[in-house]
Amino acid sequence: MRDLAKAQLTIGFLAYFATIWEFALLREFPDLITAAGLVVLHLVLLVILSYVLLAILTWVDIFDLKTNSILTLFVLVTVRVLSSM
Numbered sequence: 001m002r003d004l005a006k007a008q009l010t011i012g013f014l015a016y017f018a019t020i021w022e023f024a025l026l027r028e029f030p031d032l033i034t035a036a037g038l039v040v041l042h043l044v045l046l047v048i049l050s051y052v053l054l055a056i057l058t059w060v061d062i063f064d065l066k067t068n069s070i071l072t073l074f075v076l077v078t079v080r081v082l083s084s085m
Contacts, residue, residue, distance in 0.1 A: 007069045008054045012047035015076035019046070022084060049076055 020042060029035035050072055057068040 003065060004054065004058060007065055008051045009047065011054065011069050011073050011076070012043075012050035015050060015073055015080065016043050016046045018073075018077050019080040019084075022081070046076060046080070 020039065029038070053072045053075060054068055057063065057071065058065070063071070
């Protein structure tokens with residue numbers, strides 16, 4: 001597996017676990033199937049966003065992969081927290 005793909009998956013999962021607690025604990029769901037569907041959808045969305053953001057940052061090629069990963073994680077968590085307010 002390429003380093004970029006590893007970083008994309010890792011950042012996606014880190015952002016997911018950093019933001020899922022607020023998402024899952026503060027909402028009331030009508031049933032378990034809806035809750036599970038929203039949690040899985042949240043995971044898929046964050047992984048796709050991490051792929052796109054890291055691909056764009058790598059394509060621009062201003063920073064190295066580690067710096068791009070940190071920037072991507074910061075952006076994903078910030079956008080997720082701000083969207084829940």
